[in-house]
Amino acid sequence: MSNAFDFPGGIYPPERKQRSNQSALIEAPLPSRVTLPLQQHSGQPATPCVAQGDTVKVGSVIAKREGMVSSALHASISGTVGEVSTTQISIDGDGQDAWLRLPPLEWQYAEPHALLERLNESGIVGLGGAGFPAHIKARVVERHTIDTLVINAAECEPYITADDLTLRHYANEVLEGAQITAKLCGAQHIVIGIEDNKPEAIDALKQALTNSQPVPVELTVIATRYPSGGERQLIKKLLDLNVPSGGLPADVGVLCHNPGTLLAILHAVRDGQPLVSRTVTLTGEAITQPGNRWVRLGTSVRELLEQTGLNTSELHQVIQGGPMMGTPLLTLDTPVTKLTNCLIAATLEELPPPPAESPCIRCGECESVCPVALLPQQLHWYARAQDDAKLERYHLFDCIECGACSYVCPSHIPLVVDYREAKSRIRLQRIEATKAEHAKHRFEFRQARLAREEAEKQARKQARQAQQRRPSNTAATNSEKVDLRGLRIAHAAAKASVKKAEKTLARVAQEDPKQSLDDLEMQLATAQENLKAAELQLAQAREQQSSEESS
Amino acid sequence: MSMMHASGVKDAMTTTAVPPTASLMRWVIAATLPGIATMSYFFGLGVISNVLLAAAFGVALEAAVLRLRQRPIRVALDDSSALLTGVLLGTSLPPASPWWLIGVGMIAAIVVAKQLYGGLGHNPFNPAMVGYALLLVSFPTYMTLWAPPQEMLPNDLWAQITGTLPTTQLDSLSGATPLDAFKHKGNAVLASEFWAANPLPNGTLTAWQWVALAWLAGGGVLMAKRIISWHIPIAMLGSLVLLATLFYLSAPSHFASPLFHLLTGATLFGAFFIATDPVSAATSQRGKLIYGAGIGALVIIIRTFGGYPDAVAFAVLLMNLCVPLLDLYSVPQPTGQQKASPGKPGEQP
Numbered sequence A: 001m002s003n004a005f006d007f008p009g010g011i012y013p014p015e016r017k018q019r020s021n022q023s024a025l026i027e028a029p030l031p032s033r034v035t036l037p038l039q040q041h042s043g044q045p046a047t048p049c050v051a052q053g054d055t056v057k058v059g060s061v062i063a064k065r066e067g068m069v070s071s072a073l074h075a076s077i078s079g080t081v082g083e084v085s086t087t088q089i090s091i092d093g094d095g096q097d098a099w100l101r102l103p104p105l106e107w108q109y110a111e112p113h114a115l116l117e118r119l120n121e122s123g124i125v126g127l128g129g130a131g132f133p134a135h136i137k138a139r140v141v142e143r144h145t146i147d148t149l150v151i152n153a154a155e156c157e158p159y160i161t162a163d164d165l166t167l168r169h170y171a172n173e174v175l176e177g178a179q180i181t182a183k184l185c186g187a188q189h190i191v192i193g194i195e196d197n198k199p200e201a202i203d204a205l206k207q208a209l210t211n212s213q214p215v216p217v218e219l220t221v222i223a224t225r226y227p228s229g230g231e232r233q234l235i236k237k238l239l240d241l242n243v244p245s246g247g248l249p250a251d252v253g254v255l256c257h258n259p260g261t262l263l264a265i266l267h268a269v270r271d272g273q274p275l276v277s278r279t280v281t282l283t284g285e286a287i288t289q290p291g292n293r294w295v296r297l298g299t300s301v302r303e304l305l306e307q308t309g310l311n312t313s314e315l316h317q318v319i320q321g322g323p324m325m326g327t328p329l330l331t332l333d334t335p336v337t338k339l340t341n342c343l344i345a346a347t348l349e350e351l352p353p354p355p356a357e358s359p360c361i362r363c364g365e366c367e368s369v370c371p372v373a374l375l376p377q378q379l380h381w382y383a384r385a386q387d388d389a390k391l392e393r394y395h396l397f398d399c400i401e402c403g404a405c406s407y408v409c410p411s412h413i414p415l416v417v418d419y420r421e422a423k424s425r426i427r428l429q430r431i432e433a434t435k436a437e438h439a440k441h442r443f444e445f446r447q448a449r450l451a452r453e454e455a456e457k458q459a460r461k462q463a464r465q466a467q468q469r470r471p472s473n474t475a476a477t478n479s480e481k482v483d484l485r486g487l488r489i490a491h492a493a494a495k496a497s498v499k500k501a502e503k504t505l506a507r508v509a510q511e512d513p514k515q516s517l518d519d520l521e522m523q524l525a526t527a528q529e530n531l532k533a534a535e536l537q538l539a540q541a542r543e544q545q546s547s548e549e550s551s
Numbered sequence B: 001m002s003m004m005h006a007s008g009v010k011d012a013m014t015t016t017a018v019p020p021t022a023s024l025m026r027w028v029i030a031a032t033l034p035g036i037a038t039m040s041y042f043f044g045l046g047v048i049s050n051v052l053l054a055a056a057f058g059v060a061l062e063a064a065v066l067r068l069r070q071r072p073i074r075v076a077l078d079d080s081s082a083l084l085t086g087v088l089l090g091t092s093l094p095p096a097s098p099w100w101l102i103g104v105g106m107i108a109a110i111v112v113a114k115q116l117y118g119g120l121g122h123n124p125f126n127p128a129m130v131g132y133a134l135l136l137v138s139f140p141t142y143m144t145l146w147a148p149p150q151e152m153l154p155n156d157l158w159a160q161i162t163g164t165l166p167t168t169q170l171d172s173l174s175g176a177t178p179l180d181a182f183k184h185k186g187n188a189v190l191a192s193e194f195w196a197a198n199p200l201p202n203g204t205l206t207a208w209q210w211v212a213l214a215w216l217a218g219g220g221v222l223m224a225k226r227i228i229s230w231h232i233p234i235a236m237l238g239s240l241v242l243l244a245t246l247f248y249l250s251a252p253s254h255f256a257s258p259l260f261h262l263l264t265g266a267t268l269f270g271a272f273f274i275a276t277d278p279v280s281a282a283t284s285q286r287g288k289l290i291y292g293a294g295i296g297a298l299v300i301i302i303r304t305f306g307g308y309p310d311a312v313a314f315a316v317l318l319m320n321l322c323v324p325l326l327d328l329y330s331v332p333q334p335t336g337q338q339k340a341s342p343g344k345p346g347e348q349p
């Protein structure tokens, strides 16, 4: 790839992918019990819709989407619902593995809204790590023209090989999933970006490429460099487009998905199979049978690692995600979720803790590797000094937390930790600052709900009255001439404000997945209540008018 | 969260990782050894006594101040930065400087220039150069006592170090450095006449040139090992040579040649060991280039028109002064941003 299309900085950490990419992708043993957290995606947690003792099959909905940016949750094994708490649902398996699938859809002929609804009810979220609900991402076309669908197969972080193995085994399926997504968002091109350290996946893709229909697919092999798999970095590299700061790839006409998500989309559409399992890379020196597995969601990490020959005496820490951006697990008794792409059971020698931090010597190494061309060192000073005005002026929120700066810092300063703290502090402040606003929105929501309930009451009353005195319905209604036109306008306005609230919410949720969405969800709910009330009133008025005319 | 760090991975694809700060400092110290060895070969053991004394002062003073500031002493001493400051100041002083002179210089360097500003990483000025400049201004007689090349163990080495040598004898020690001599040749004397008169004690020029080459060797190693980035030394030497060439071409009979500027005085030592001190230099790559070029230009200007024969210390300190400004205006443009805003005019922080 030419250098003109390049992002700045970048590092070359050891890849350590051989450990997990030597064996085929296989199914992990069926767990006897799963624990499914209600929050396995960005946005609001899902709301349970089963109770203890219910029998479920694989694919039964156990928790519903709550608000707009949220995702449904399905049973990943068949059996009996154990405990239902505010944060998770557990299921005791019956060993039957009985499935409940949705009817298959022929995506070539299906209506876009049917496909969208399928993504929604299948609980598909981005499987690359952020977990953004796929149906919201697909609805981006309502606001933007999408030209290109990028398949992000760069997988630039060390250790992780989940996408690599997925592509080796399912290249055709991934491309079909991409075609579905391209149809949904109206993309005219599909571009695959993959690092040159995955020759087998590249071969598989080349084979599959030729019979992928109808949108043309292009394969671009890029040099291995961390973090070329960052969304913005990859878009820059593949298409030479700069996603604006604070913007989304959609702003430059691009939608980005990783191969795992596209495969899940195909399974949901073609086979009616909701998201109940995912590929997980199991690796690290402390397990003897590393590799990639299809794992049912909710499987315990401990169980999974023990099945692959965990050497407890050697184990130093287990990292969820990659070594650059992942997080160490505090306990192994935690379930695999939709966000778990990799588990590294590392020994002490493998990933030694960094030596004690020493003062910044202003060497500038961090700057030279930052893929966003930020000044990590200045950010570090201002983060420590809690100088938030300066932090924003030095574009803290453009930092993608890739960790390249921490990786090279000769003083071993945990720069990214500083940035994360500063970001969450500033996010909190923003919420504090809008607290009054928030209270006002809550009040408006209550008002809207009451109005809607009132409208419903009215509608019921009218229906009753209409039934009672069908033949002659005169005096009362004639006096108050129905303002149908006004109601229609009000209805249209309510509809528009729902659209607007949805748009803002979808945008904010994607721009900064960690931002709290409560307030925006509330505003959306208010708009929806208003819309319902307007709909009822309009229907009521229409009814009235037609009965007047007929009489 | 970065559980991986360049210094902790043995199987990195490329070995471009920068060593940790502590070993960074030690590398720089190691790279001064050829220079120091060559200097002592020509100017005697007085060079080594300087370095040892200054380093000892450095570590002791750093420990003392940290103690007073109630900071952990071990951790800070482990980074070897005080040791390095000592080595750098020690090499800059005339061989066999008296102990108290070194002490005063190191107090200025470690206590005032470094710790009073908050310790490693916080000092705006290069500590060793602050010490040097202070001594140069306060004790000019001692600071210009640069003996001509001599045997390894001069007779009165001990008396010199202890400061017990009678002042009357001091002068007899002194020989001019090449820069010194050239500076004071007077305007009437043409450069060619000056050189023809063989103005320096035997072997002086050769000695200085060998020392310069030794510094170059050490600096080259540092650059090859990526311990220092190329930006500052290359920009500094580039602008120095450029400016010296311009002057020289305009009036070869008056001005010294670029090669003379390059190979005498502290030019190469300064380019690789002083100007590259990351703490007091500009940080962005563009900033470093400007910073280095500024030093190079100032060296020539001060040497040619100023009152001091050599100028590296003042040039570095002057550019240190400009660093905040350079840092503010050489901010790179983040990808996806419309412009690099921190230094927008009218928005002074």
Ligand code: SF4
Pocket: A359, A360, A361, A362, A363, A364, A365, A366, A367, A376, A377, A380, A405, A408, A409, A410, A411, A412, A413
């Ligand atoms: S890499 Fe570390 S020591 Fe160097 S400038 Fe950046 S933060 Fe400071």
Ligand code: SF4
Pocket: A369, A370, A371, A372, A373, A374, A375, A376, A398, A399, A400, A401, A402, A403, A404, A405, A406, A415, A416
């Ligand atoms: S973590 Fe942020 S500041 Fe550091 S290199 Fe990555 S993007 Fe730049």
